[in-house]
Amino acid sequence: APGMELSYRSTISIYKSILDEFNPALENLVYLGNNYLRAFHALSEAAEVYFKAIEKIGEQALQSSTSHVLGEILVQMSNTHRLLNSDLDVVTRTFHVDLLQHMEKNTKMDVQFISESQKQYELEYRHRASSLEKCTTELWRMERARDKNTREMKENVIRLRSEMQAFTSESQRAAELEEKRRYRFLAEKHQLLSSTLLQFYSRV
């Protein structure tokens, strides 16, 4: 049955691609995401310190006889930027909690889940294939011996084959769904991040 063989190889290759490509890529993404997050925090801190210094100069100007209004402008500017900064902290929190932590948890659990799914699939496929082969060999032997129970065995082989066909195509669909779910998770989570960022920008 070349159809089942093809389906088997396709299913196994999907499991392999989740294990060997998708999950390591996600793990790497979590690592890069944590770097990205640290860079966000560092920027937020640097901005805070910078605008704190601007505020101090503004307060100095407020005390001068010549530049009271300019001092007000500088203090106000500093306040605006620091408010902006605290809004940006909401974005980084979303990024951290809703995305990175979620991705990290998922990859850790997924490696075990997918390896076990693959192992179980291989076992059941081999079990079904060997049952089918045994019955087929038995059928040939019975046909050669003109056994009176040939018809029964023939029906048995047909049933086993159709069951196996159903099993391989269902398993393939299940594996495809697993793959698709993972890419969808990634796309949805990043669209959430994008919309949080856009919300932040439009609030400016």
Next chain:
Amino acid sequence: APGMELSYRSTISIYKSILDEFNPALENLVYLGNNYLRAFHALSEAAEVYFKAIEKIGEQALQSSTSHVLGEILVQMSNTHRLLNSDLDVVTRTFHVDLLQHMEKNTKMDVQFISESQKQYELEYRHRASSLEKCTTELWRMERARDKNTREMKENVIRLRSEMQAFTSESQRAAELEEKRRYRFLAEKHQLLSSTLLQFYSRV
């Protein structure tokens, strides 16, 4: 003349405040601004690497049988963020060239300029004060001696005093202008930075 004395102290205190407070604060601001800029660049790099990794996963999805559209979404998302990132580089360039470099150049030149202005002002003030004092003492002596040239000397003292009054009030106005110019420079430059940032956000 308590008015001139007051004006003198006020002028000197403005020069001192520019030298001892404004310029060191500006120097510190340049230092903090360079840290801020480095944090911007680090964030830009971290984002670039992160979205490059997203793009790679998207390309993997493009090659899968199940997740072609999700792959397109991931690749597109990565491109959007990387475009945003290159826009942000324009902001940091403005910050660097139009603000930090300008502030750095100004503080370096200003220390010498203000010290010299202050020194010259003190010299001229002392010179005028001692001339006035000399003539006033001479006038007293002449009045006591009922000298016939008293009237001439009186006019001389009045002229010197009014010239010195003009000099101290002009000097004070000049020093106030210098102080105001410095705060205005700072406020204007930062409003330029703010507007560049807002332009960037509204383009998102």
